[in-house]
Amino acid sequence: EDVTLTIESWRNDDLAIWQEKIIPAFEAANPGIKVVFAPSAPAEYNAVLNSKLDAGSAGDLVTCRPFDASLELFNKGKLADLSDMAAMANFSDVAKSAWQTDDATKTFCVPMASVIHGFIYNRAIFDELGLTPPKTEAEFFAALEKIKANGTYIPMAMGTNDQWEAATMGYQNIGPNYWKGEEGRKALIAGTSSLTDEAWVAPFRQLAKWKDYLGDGFEAQTYPDSQNLFTLGRAAIYPTGSWEIGVFGPQIGGAFEMGAFPPPVAADGDKCYISDHTDIAMGMNAATKHPEQTKKFLEWVGSSEFATLYANALPGFFSLNSAAVEMADPLAKEFVSWRETCEPTIRSTYQILSRGTPNLENETWNASANVIKGTETPEDAAKRLQDGLASWYEPQKK
Amino acid sequence: MMSTARHSPLRSLAAHGILLGYTLIALFPVFVIVVNSFKNRRAIFADPLALPSAETFDLVGYKTVLAQGDFLQYFLNSMTVTVASLFFVLLFGAMAAFALSEYRFRGNLLMGLYLALGIMIPIRLGTVAILQLMVASGLVNTLTALILVYTAQGLPLAVFILSEFMRGVSADLKDAGRIDGLSEYRIFFRLVLPLVRPAMATVAVFTMIPIWNDLWFPLILAPSEATKTITLGSQVFIGQFVTNWNAVLAALGLAIVPVLVLYLIFSRQLIRGITAGAVK
Amino acid sequence: MAQRKQIRWHIAVFLAPAVLVYTAIMIVPLFGTLNLSLFNLDQGNRVFVGLRNFATLFGDPRWSDAFWNALGNNAWFFVIHMLVQNPIGVLLAALLSSPRLRGAAFYRTAIFIPTILSFVIVGFVWKLILSPIWGIAPGMLDAVGLKALFAPWLGKEEYALTTLALVSVWQFVGIPMMLIYAALLSIPDEVIEAAEMDGVTGWAQFWKIKLPLILPSIGIISVLTFVGNFNAFDLIYVTQGALAGPNFATDILGTFLYRTFFGFQLQIGDPHMGATIATAMFGIILLGVCFYLFAIQTRLRRYQF
Amino acid sequence: MGALTLTQVTKSFGRTDVIKGVDLHVDDGEFCVFVGPSGCGKSTLLRMIAGLEDVTSGDVAVDGTRINDLAPAKREIAMVFQSYALYPHLTVRDNMGLALKQAGVPKPQIAQATDRAGAMLALDALMERRPAELSGGQRQRVAIGRAIVRTPKLFLFDEPLSNLDAALRVQTRIEIAKLHRDLGATMIYVTHDQVEAMTLADKIVVLRAGRVEQVGRPMDLYNDPDNTFVAGFIGSPQMNFLKSGKLGLSSETLGIRPEHLSLDHGASMEPGRIPGRVSHVEKLGGETLVYVHTEDHGLLTVRLFGEQDYAVDEAVGMRLDPTRVFHFDAEGKRLR
Amino acid sequence: MGALTLTQVTKSFGRTDVIKGVDLHVDDGEFCVFVGPSGCGKSTLLRMIAGLEDVTSGDVAVDGTRINDLAPAKREIAMVFQSYALYPHLTVRDNMGLALKQAGVPKPQIAQATDRAGAMLALDALMERRPAELSGGQRQRVAIGRAIVRTPKLFLFDEPLSNLDAALRVQTRIEIAKLHRDLGATMIYVTHDQVEAMTLADKIVVLRAGRVEQVGRPMDLYNDPDNTFVAGFIGSPQMNFLKSGKLGLSSETLGIRPEHLSLDHGASMEPGRIPGRVSHVEKLGGETLVYVHTEDHGLLTVRLFGEQDYAVDEAVGMRLDPTRVFHFDAEGKRLR
């Protein structure tokens, strides 16, 4: 009798890829195991998954969000300890860090992919206006100014309605250059640096300047609006993450070509930092009835075969596997190439710092949006974040 | 029944004016949805108000929808769940409402309050316990689980509304039934139920909409391919970073049709003068 | 109604199915959950903390600020519904119920259609219409020369909540309309005819005859609006997300509860504080409903036809 | 001011023709009573005059102006509904005062008018009650009160006294007559009560299955009916109809009222004496009704003044008052 | 089988005492008529007997068994409601047949029973209509039909004929009497109609403001009333009350019925002749009512047989039939 494994996931987008490419590949190699990919809409995923795990009706395989969300599940005994899986050897410590206990002794999910932040631009517009990808902040704003002056295009597609754009594609995108990536992030966790330090306020200052280059009514502009503005060729620059590569291609449908540049640095020659965020992994429901088969599947997820399959099916989702993955998409290659020149870091709020109330990540969304809209000054925003953090995070309590 | 003499043209003109005006407001967004579900993505956002033209006409949304999963099955599931839950809500709800409105007994008001508690707390909060219950009774991934939950969920509102309307049924009429030797059950089924038809229809419609549109419990209790509801099926097109608006519009647009049909069926019960001629 | 002294089994029979299903599937799970508000985690163990969670919710500014903000927003949301949705609903029902109105069924259906739509669609279409980018609302205002009035309402703290409340009104106006319509249908024609003879027509007839007779139904829609609004969640959630932007301007108790209870993004669900909020909400709603049941409903006169 | 003319008025409910062409003229200030069997269309006619019911065809005119399409509220009519149609949410006082309030009459005047009507209808103690707390007769009185507090052109009364006790009925009848004299308004009054019809009416309209059978002053109808229907309908107990042939007369039917038959004891056979056997005796106090079974004519009713002793089964004989007989042809038409 | 006993029955609606202690015994098979002014509590009493209204205190017993707490459905009663209380969603036929259907009577039998009742009440053509499509009198007949298709122990009729025309009323009255004879069931009947009360009743109960004033056979009440209230209430037109003092008699009040006054023309002053002036004449066809204004006694009514000619304002004189006068004391109690 065949065993059927069910995958819980928030990646509705990937349904076709799993059904058509990934699962057939696995099933062909592993007769007797059937796999069902059962995604739910991303917004409901956490709530649905938790409820099902609590009640005992969740699937065998669980797609893991990075850091605390999954750690919580592991601590509650919902996710199995996978530290001794053979495939774990295929991943670096950094890759695994998002799905480990704080002391890094136990790993509970097999890393699948990371995403890199940066700016995508419309080559056609750049060519038309004679622009080149900016390297420094000054060039960046000059370019924006030029596009604005031209008046035909919205310089930059971003809205604050959904808030997370402002934080993820704004603050976390340009921030690492100021707080020096991992160094700043770790200092914050250690309590040696604070959010009111210049390194953490400066990105807000830059964000505050973005306002002038966003579209009319950006306050009510949603994330899909921004995507549409850009893919329909109405905006020149799009602050983003690499995950857009796969979805923009077909939407643009060849109307123009895209390019990408990493977050500009303060002065030419400064060391650059990029947000290379460990984003998605897969773990095992501790209560699964088929631990054997589930592990078998997870071993396969940790293999380089899967890495190649996945990264190419989903350009912009970069494998975390130590083995090099050959990618076909040029823009994806461009993004990955920044790993060579710039220092990667993960999003500053993800590890440990968003465990309490108020939730630093949520607050950062809110603060970033406020700062862009100009309803809060960078200093006030930073102070508010710091106060909130200090109210519950021991190392930051003064 | 009414006369032309009572039909002032000015007043009816004003009435039509207001109703037509509001109808436009009500239908305009619906028009936007329907029109855009027939256009390609580019056209939706290029000019959301334009009618589909030869260039922009595109059935891609509908094609995607019909290609994805077994839509007929989803549809049948939704129908089964909605109709079955509706049946139980109306039956049980009307019975309880009758007990509350017709009889004076100790704890009547408290019982009314108890049955109304359900409209005050979102049932979502009980999700884990409900799911555990269903797991324990082996009802996960069955439509029965959904029907049970929706029945429970619909009851408070049904009782609340129906008991109010049942208080308006002439006491003489029920008394006449008692004199005729009708049991309390007969009085309920043969006399009271037919006379609160408009209220029953109203409750039916109010109950059916959230059931049909619910995403949460199908997702939690019955997400399997065989038991998926149509709303859950449409949800596939809402992704993390990209939403396939063509497909969402088409799927949800298609999903309106059955509820609309149910609504039309029920609203036929909204009849004037059911109780005319009963008493003087 | 005569009081009969024997045990009246039929009352039990009438109540039993509803009470059983409802208790088992709704009350037990819900109160199991609300019960969590009396506990909290201490070093990973669940411990009984009495009312301390409530002390936190109301006393700790990290929680209470959000709570009062949500409550205030909710109150405003409710006020708009009471002032806009219900009067419009009653007006429409009154017009629809005028005898011999041609096309009444069409109007009734058309006006009810928004109520049938799912929140996803409602959220999408109103965001599209109100979007400053896609131009429907600005274009239409432009056409009547009022372009200057346009603002990105959903993105402005001062307008967003009101805008969403109005969208919600648009969506749900069918509910009071239908209830009132059903109530109006039960008024005997002859009473209305008597009013016509007395020269009480048009608006006067509505105010003096129909309204008093449907007052119990108005009471019901007020309670339902109150309960519905204080439990509202979906519309805000699909348009503004769980963080209820801009800057929590549209955060209502439902979104606040959802974030807390189920978690959101990096925020991990906290069933204990979530249950605490839910209990507080429940308390508020219960207070309102009890006020209605004991202070208003018992005073409303009902008429039998 | 209030002359009413109906011209070939008809009314159908769906396929049922209820009023089949009524022509009628009621003078200004006249008191017109509609009588006719239950279901003949009296209420319907009243409702058409009031404007509550469409006129299927024909014209309704007041003072020569066609008012078919005039709203009821504009017709200046007061009406007592057969089913009362009280406002359930208003007190007795407010039920009666609503029309005045609507007309903008100042409060003290309304209070005065309703008090007067209340006193007249013996409702004084009930002014603050609602209809649900009233007895049937009290409700009916409220319905009357509601009509009479106003001073419209035209009053329509649909069996306004049917649920009142005898004393109150007489009293209210007199008040209505007085109101009619005082206001000089046109009144149309439906009743099943012979006494009311005979005493109140300037003109009685006898209806039958949607048609007018005869119109006339009360005593004219009583003394000079056009046909067997009217003859039988006016007067209670009903007129006796005898087979003329059996009496050696040429008409088809002979009619004689119960009060115009005289009765004597015994079974003797004399010319002109109709023999029979008492089948039933009803003693009403002031009068006695004797039902006599005859071979030739079936059951005949004899109405005797005072208390009279006839035993059931007793053999009796009857005599006709020859000046009081009516002759009818085979179709029931009166032969004069 | 159906003897009904009420013992000190009272009823209050909130603070209003409506029935104030009624004792009554109705024998099995008896036809008992309740009369009394509008609002005196007749319907309430009926509803208490039916079990539709709580008994505030006292006992209702059938055949000696207390049934205060028995459900109406178990009491085997048929009732005609004053407000009809028809089932608006059922046809005439189903309205009448529901009780039989409930009792499990086979369909053909139900059809037969309803057809018979329909024919009897002249409803044959309307059997498939719903109440909203009927006239007032037709509705009332359906209500009667609903009661009479059954064969219960006890019939309760609340003014069942008030909206019927004279002919139909006589006919239905006779049918009810026949039903009573045939079934031998106990019947309690509320009416405002003197003729109905006098002709149908084995026993009349006169109620006044929630109390029983007198109980007796019809002619006993007519000929031997206990007090002015009963004397005035039984008999129509009402008994005349004269001031005994003015006639040189010792009682407080003297009562004489209109039919026991004789009338003659002229103003002469003779002993025993009460002079007056005609104030109003009502010709009812078979009889004439003359209202005479007198100095001493106010308005007196004289009832004359046949059509009589008296002119308004004419001087007339009246004589009492001395065998027919009643004497009452200051409280209105009869002096015998």
Ligand SMILES: Nc1ncnc2c1ncn2[C@@H]1O[C@H](COP(=O)(O)OP(=O)(O)OP(=O)(O)O)[C@@H](O)[C@H]1O
């Ligand atoms: N619900 C109530 N609350 C207060 N008083 C009431 C209520 N119902 C009836 N009454 C009063 O009780 C008295 C008796 O009413 P009932 O209906 O028995 O009178 P009735 O004798 O049948 O009169 P009618 O001949 O007019 O029908 C009336 O005065 C009435 O106003």
Ligand SMILES: Nc1ncnc2c1ncn2[C@@H]1O[C@H](COP(=O)(O)OP(=O)(O)OP(=O)(O)O)[C@@H](O)[C@H]1O
């Ligand atoms: N809506 C209707 N549909 C069909 N027939 C109707 C409708 N309303 C009334 N009728 C019929 O019309 C006829 C006349 O009714 P109407 O009420 O005028 O009678 P009426 O003379 O007032 O009788 P009553 O003395 O019994 O009140 C009746 O036979 C009745 O059955």
Ligand SMILES: [Mg+2]
């Ligand atoms: Mg009538």
Ligand SMILES: [Mg+2]
């Ligand atoms: Mg009564």
